[in-house]
Amino acid sequence: MTAVLRLAALSAWSRRLTLGLSLIAIALAVTLLLAVERIRGDARQNFAQSVSGVDLVVGARGGSVQLMLYAVFHAGAASNNISWDSYRAIATHPAVDWALPLSLGDSHRGFAVLGTVPEYFQRFRHGDGEALRFREGRAFGGVFEVVLGSEVVQRLGYRLGDSITLSHGMSELGPAHGDKPFRVVGILAATGTPVDRTLHVGLEAISALHLDWVGGAPLPGVNIPSELVTKFDLKPKEITAALVGLKQRGDVFRMQRFVNQYRGEPLLGVMPGVALDELWQTIGIVERSLLAVSALVVLVGLAGLAATLLAGLNERRRELAILRALGAGPGEIFLMLTAEGLLVTILGALLGLLLLGAGSGLAAPWLLERFGVVLATRLPGNEELALIGAVILTGLVASLVPGWRAWRRSLADGLTPRL
Amino acid sequence: MRIALIYACLALLALPAQAQHAHGEGRMDIAIDRERLAISLELPLDAAVGFERAPKTEKEKAALAAAQQAVADPTLFMPTPAAACKPEAPKVVLPESGKAGGEQHADIEASHVFRCANPAALKSVETTIFKSFKRLYRLEARRAGPGGQGAARLTPKHPVIAW
Structure with a gap:
């Protein structure tokens, strides 16, 4: 198991350029998704905090x-x-x-x-x-x-x-x-x-x-x-x-x-609290659309990752066939490919989180000045963690596709010279 | 300037300052003061019984009486069970019959008061009103209490206000 994961990591490293691009796409998509969620939550909280004591x-x-x-x-x-x-x-x-x-x-x-x-x-x-x-x-x-x-x-x-x-x-x-x-x-x-x-x-x-x-x-x-x-x-x-x-x-x-x-x-x-809730009810649809668009962007990023991995399968016929010849079962090949996709997704999500931290630090003064929204630099909250979890889960599903394709390939496939 | 623009956009979405009588839409206000929970309800007569005038036939009279009984039901509103709220006798005000003359809108008003043994646990109020009044499709709820204020739109699918 660990050997398979180690192989997956090393193999991924050897293709770091293409995978790196997928990773950046996922990271940016995750940043966008989390930023929308965070600004949404923080704006609400700010507004509510400003009026909390007034009846x-x-x-x-x-x-x-x-x-x-x-x-x-x-x-x-x-x-x-x-x-x-x-x-x-x-x-x-x-x-x-x-x-x-x-x-x-x-x-x-x-x-x-x-x-x-x-x-x-x-x-x-x-x-x-x-x-x-x-x-x-x-x-x-x-x-x-x-x-x-x-x-x-x-x-x-x-x-x-x-x-x-x-x-x-x-x-x-x-x-x-x-x-x-x-x-x-x-x-x-x-x-x-x-x-x-x-x-x-x-x-x-x-x-x-x-x-x-x-x-x-x-x-x-x-x-x-x-x-x-x-x-x-x-x-x-x-x-x-x-x-x-x-x-x-x-x-x-x-x-x-x-x-x-x-x-x-x-x-x-x-009644300020009531007026704000009513305001959020009204603009809630805009918020949800924004969140939906950023979720789509994440899906596009993950689809790109699946496509990269699938395209990589052809380049890696030799590599996978040699692994099979050395005794790796189809299950291990499947595990290796899926692990690779999952690894890239997780790294992308983490990088996205880092980018969000850096970005909110940079954008906070501007947001405060222009829109009066205080953007706190803080650890991700429950909803953000749930979103990240959803991204990783989707990434896992997307990685199953190349894994499944590799699993189905016959042992002889990569070893047969093609002329 | 830009901030003004943003706020202007927000203001364009301006809400009705005071929600007016609308058919099918009820209003409810929840006030919490220490252990006392007071819920006042305004239900358009049209949503309650399907007509908006003094009852004419026996059937209409029966419908009005049934509506009166339904809004007076002490289980119409269910506060968080953990708060241990006990209902007091609800008060119901029917529209003055004959006065409206069929021209004006009329509401049934009801007020329910609860005494809660554990008001700190009071975090939500659920209503069964949509089961009794099929023509009611929305209840605009406002609340005010030690925990601040808020508003929610209650619907047959989501008949709860929580905070």
Whole structure:
């Protein structure tokens, strides 16, 4: 048995070029398959982690996905704001444990600026109910103080005490709020959620920035310097959205009804966990098609391997016949050929796994930046192992074909000289 | 910019903000608070009895009574056995007869409450509703509790929401 396997390995090594190409094809196919599975799983997990602690997201009436995207992921724009009075009515509802106002719309070099209250840092929960932690510094207290997410710091290299200015709107080329610089007073630890890509300021700061603005542009000739803004009423009149946490999480259906039927103005309450599940239900078919396509690619790779082995049989008539003449039975020849195919499949799967590891390491920053998906470099999970198992099993089946062909060849076949 | 594009694509798949009354589709909300499991069910009258107005004939009256009994069945919903949940008396609200005048949609509403001795083991709810109501082909389920929120689409082939 071991002798047969050793022979199989040595024989395969002597044909390393053709088998190597098959191996690379299988490795790439496995990488593709696993990458699709991993991105799929990680994207879901990320999204779920970002909203895990929030029971209800409240905003102006519109699409629920749109509301989720700008309130939680700070992407896109709000169609409308909600009034401070509505926010207070919700925040003081007896079922509500905490409510965090969010004011979005400004940015700093492509990163979203979030206007909120200092309690945000105590109340906000992500992942498995983890709170936000300060890596350095503290929450904002004064009007022109800002707390940075970890990725903002990593990308732009700011430190505590640095002075930065914000721009109006989400475009880097938007009009600047250059007259009112902010001081960095805190830096948050990494969370793997959109918080990392956000600059946090007080709601008063958002009001102060827009004191001398009307209709989205600075009022010409009016410039209120930073020192004087506190003389004005900085109480926010409206906010973009609110995150709500309830005393009892099961009360959310009742609370959602309260929000959706609120009489003051048309509001929309979205249950983030439900909205995400519904979103996955909708795009599930796309995911499954992607997975099916990559599974097909793996099949193509394995078919290529079977074809290579079958084609090799003709070249190896002599070799196999000599082995038979030396006493190898048809069963051993079968075992040898099958083992060769299986070996290449297993090596291909392992190489694919390595490629995935290297590739996800390289692609992770890009994915995070472009799509906000945190791709973890980690050992394969159960589903990935199951996929690899399926690939190896299919590879075994594919290798049975050349094994069977060799088994059927007669002893004399390779020894008869062909003229 | 590109991220905005991706999200815009996602937003195009926008879901109905609040699922509306649709024939053949029921809705169920599962709320878990400590040992209390509350399930509220909305069933379109059409899916339950095949008509959407006050019953006119004896046969229709019997159908409505049978539907009422079926949604009040304490075994309509089966929480994870390990959670040891005991049902309390279910409440059923029938649509007000005569008021709808045959023009509006009507739902049968039912609420089932359970007390669970071991709520930590509560990981799923299965329903037998599709056996009683052949015209019902889908149940949109939402859940909220200490373990977070979620949604699932229950069908006769897969009548379970698990988390």
